[in-house]
Amino acid sequence: MDFSQRLQQVSANPEALTQIGRGLEREALRITPQGELSAEPHPAGLGSALTNKWVTTDFAESLLEFITPVSQNVDHLLSQLSDIHQFTYSKLDQETLWPMSMPCFVGREDDITLAQYGSSNSGRMKTLYREGLKHRYGSVMQVISGVHFNFSFPDAFWDQLFGEQNELARQDSVSDAYFALIRNYYRFGWLIPYLFGASPALCSSFVDKTNTSLNFEEVGNGTYYLPNATALRLSDLGYTNHEQSSLKIGFNSLEQYLDGLRRAIRTPSEEFAKIGVKVDGQYRQLNDNVLQIENELYAPIRPKRVAKGSEKPSEALARGGVEYIEVRSLDVNPFSPIGINEDQVRFLDLFLTWAVLSSSASMDDAELECWRDNWNRVVLDGRNPDLQLKIGCGGERLSVRDWSLRVFAELDQVAEVMDAAAGNQNYQQTLSRLKNWIEDPALTLSGRLLAEIKQQQGIGKVGRSLADAHANAFQQRQLTFYSQQEFEQEAEASKERQQQIELGDEVSFEQFLDDYFADLK
Template sequence: MTFSERLQQVANNPEALTQLGRGLERESLRITEDLKVSSLPHPNALGSALTNKWITTDFAESLLEFITPVSRDVDDLLAQLDDIHKFSLSHMAGERLWPMSMPCFVGDQDEIELAQYGSSNTGRMKTLYREGLKRRYGSVMQIISGVHFNFSFPDAFWDGLFGEQTELQRQDSVSDAYFALIRNYYRFGWLIPYLFGSSPALCGSFIQNEVLKASFEKVGKGTYFLENATALRLSDLGYTNNAQSSLKIGFNSIEQYLTGLNSAIHTPSAEFSKLGVVVDGKRQQLNSNVLQIENELYAPIRPKRVAKSGEKPSEALKRAGVEYIEVRSLDVNPFSPIGIDEDQVRFLDLFLTWAILTPSPEMTDCELACWRDNWNKVVVDGRNPQLELKIGCDGEELLLKTWGQRVFAELEQVAITMDKLHGDSKYQQTCQRLLSWINDPQLTFSAKLLEQIKAYQGISAVGDHYATEHAKQLAQQDFRFYDQATFEQEAAASVIKQRQIEQSDTLSFDDFLADYFADVDVEIPTLG
């Protein structure tokens, strides 16, 4: 069945394409007046980072993460994220949010305090996991920020695509369909850093290799850039894990994916073993395997399912299949106070719907390497008008512009269909706007940002400008979805919930870790 036929089939039920599930996770550093990473602990008024459902921390105490619930309406989704930002900024003692993915200057990485989650076994394990990340990759890499987009199709979509099925048949069909989407994401997802990449430049402290540094151009005192780069955050200079480059994790089925993931969790790493698990009576990492836990797998997209209490992500997938996907390749949008805008959400709606309806043959290791190579080309040279991308393992290539135009021709079909169901033209407007960016790279986020970095003579001045403007804008606007009291109640309830978790612990931390990793062949040293 062709893409167009599948689109028509699911569109027969209006709810199939009007009830898409979306959630956002935005990371952002708290910064001081003089553009340094905050050294203050997580603000008390924001509640417990362990248990607040909207406001938590990622790697560091200073790295906030804002989380929306699942929404079926684009305006509601953005209003929720707006309100979370507004409340948080009002309780940050005058600190601001850094508006870009690549962090401001960091002098000594040991000044970056790991996120703290209290005295419970769960909280201590979260911090120890971050200690391991610090030892393995360095703290500076871990405070690079992004925006994650969680996305799912409603039951009506699957009904239209598959018809009547038993529960088990539906579970298998849905998982297969999401993995087909993931394969197409690897094939065509380079469109996301091309359009929305916002890290064409970075602080010179990120580039340790002087020979490599010489290949960059410099502006101001210490900002380095590549003229046609889009998203250096996704390059080897950014949020990557070289130790994982040899992992064979395929996406042809949920079984293949889980087999590869579990292999990585169980595979010892000679490099990480040298760090030690316990040194001088202090834990350095959870274990010395290639992945301490599943979350350490760096990927531009992940299959997900909401886990039950005590259940690991892979166990949830094995139990009931894929429930949604998490898109992880979005840079923070520096031009938006909340790190993402409406056009980006609507584009992702269109692109992910197109990706799941477009035929997606199984992918060999050679093809996966080919698509990854395309991504690498786009993140470092994406705005080069002559850039060609591979279209398979046989060496054939196609201009990025030409390939992008072909994809957008089919995205427009999805946009027309969605607009007809919604009774407006918003998706077509998004499609037309972004098609103009395919035709003119100077309209992309990275081009606009690099132009400002050059004008301001560096990243710091641009970040300072937008951090201030965003704070003002959010302070001046009213709450759009929630209200002040709702956030205060959640903050207070989260503190109580953390205390209850701490009081309910019955195992020592040693025993807790031994129990958690009982199915993994690792030695968990006992500290007593």
């Protein structure tokens, strides 16, 4: 069957396209009224960063992470994320949230305090993992923020696509389908940084730390930009791990992916061995392998399954197959108080549905590198109307505009059936708006942000202005999904859960680590 036939097959049951599961994770740095990185610990009013289900921290004490539950309703999803933000603002005193992916006003590496999770073995391990990231890549690189989009199709979708199957056959079919989606994400996902990339400029601190040959231009006092860049966060100037480039983790099957992942967490790194694991009685990293743990793998998209108990991510996948995918290539939307908006969510719905229903041949390492090259071209020069992208590894090329319009022609079909299932025009209206961004790159998030940066002469002024505007917006807003009491109760309950974890430890930290990594020996 071709794409159109598969689309008609799943659309026969409206629930297949109206019960999509979505969750959001948004990272944001706390900043002072002067626009500097907060040196204050995680606000006590937010509860335990180890156990609060809605508000935690990522790499640093100052780097908040907001987490929604899974929702089948886009409006509910965004209301949940907005309410979590609003509660957080009520506990921030005079601080605000930096509205961009790329931080600014970061002084020395040691000004960034690693996230603290208490005295339990599991909490100490989380902080030690971050200590390893600091030694490996530097703290400044680790406080780059993003938005992660978790996405799953309902059982009704797979029922329509695959028909009657026993449990094991269904598990294999679903995993294969998600990996087909992932391969198409690598082929065509450059559309996401083109449309929603929002890091066309950097503070000088990032450029100073690299040996880049990129021809940056400067505006204001220490803001560097590329005229047509979209998402420098996704370039070698942002998240990078050159050690991982040799791993060759494939996406043709769950087995291939897991084999590559297991190899990565077992492969010693000469570079990271120089750091040392335990020096003068102090741990510096969990181990000296290419990956300390599986979470260190940098990827624009990941296959996932909710882990049970102390399961590692790969163990969960091996047990039950792929349950959902995590899109990790979204910059924080600086124009949204919550870092993402409805059009972005609906576009991702459409794009991921199209990606799973479209043909997706297996992909070798050479082809994967071709697609990564396309991503890099869009990241650095995506708004250049003359930019040409590769079509496969042959010599044929196509402009960003022409290739985008080809994809949009099929996304239009998805939007029609999803709107028909929901009884509205929301998806078609989203595509109509975004199609204008293809014709006029200045309308993209990166185009709009760079115009603001040039006008205001630097990232700092734009960032502080937007941060203040977002904070004021939440002061005027009422909670719509959760109540203040629910947030307060969760904050208190999370402190109690952390205490119970700490009281439950029965072995030393050293023994805890030995047990955790026993399968690597």
